[in-house]
Each structure stands twice: as C-alpha cells, then as structure tokens.
Amino acid sequence: MLISIDISLYKEGVEMTKAEIIEKVADEAKITKAAASKAFETIIGNITQAVKKGDKVTIVGFGTFSVSSRKARKGRNPRTGQEIKIAAKKVPRFTAGAALKAAVSGKAAAKPAKAPAKKASPKAKETKPAAKTKKK
Incomplete structure (x- = not known):
C-alpha cells in the first residue's frame, strides 16, 4: 500500500513530529x-x-540509508x-x-530511462522455395 503524506498543511520551517506523522498515516490509511x-x-x-549491521537500505524514490566511516x-x-x-x-x-529531490525543489521528477526493448524470440522461419533462375 502506498501512502502519500500531504505536508502542504505544515508551514515552511516548522518541524513535523513523530506523533504528527503517525496521525497523518492513520488518517490517510484509515487505520488506528x-x-x-x-x-x-x-x-x-x-x-x-x-x-547498524552495515547494510544499505534503499527506498526507491525516497532515498538510501547507509553507514559511512570517518577516519581519525x-x-x-x-x-x-x-x-x-x-x-x-x-x-x-x-x-x-530523485523523487524526493524533485519534490523538495518543486520540479517534476525525472522519468526513469526505459529499459532497452527485448529482442523478439526467434520464430520458426517459414522456408520459401528458392527462386528459380534461368540458365543461359
């Protein structure tokens, strides 16, 4: 289920608390x-x-959480x-x-590049009789 949170009700520069996020999700998803x-x-x-284990967590369209090491x-x-x-x-x-960056900047999200078209599966070729040539 995709839940879209409309934050337009919140003023710029105002923090949205955990409780407000939970309330918004409950309202929009119609759950308690x-x-x-x-x-x-x-x-x-x-x-x-x-x-914490060092894994990378990617939420497509939102972003990626990861661990970075800082040297002494x-x-x-x-x-x-x-x-x-x-x-x-x-x-x-x-x-x-990309989608989060676009939403924040007010620009439309870039459409993902289309994957190259798959090659058609080779069908059994119907063999045509060879054209007859005249001998000279």
Missing part, C-alpha cells in the same frame, strides 16, 4: 493510531538494525584552541532519491 504507530516503529526499527583526525577545542584527537567512527548517512 496504534496500528500506524506500530508500522512506523517497525519500519524505523528495521532500517536502524540494517544500517586532529581538531581544535573551540574554547581553548588546544589541538585534540578526534577518534575514527561510523556515522549514519542518508542520500535523498
């Missing part, structure tokens, strides 16, 4: 808030577990100016999909 909450938690939980580096304490070591770590990453 408890069911919408359970579905939301299940989706978020599964994405979190997959990314040197930095500065902004208060004291003292040089400090920043440890290597893994961080979650989200890359927006």
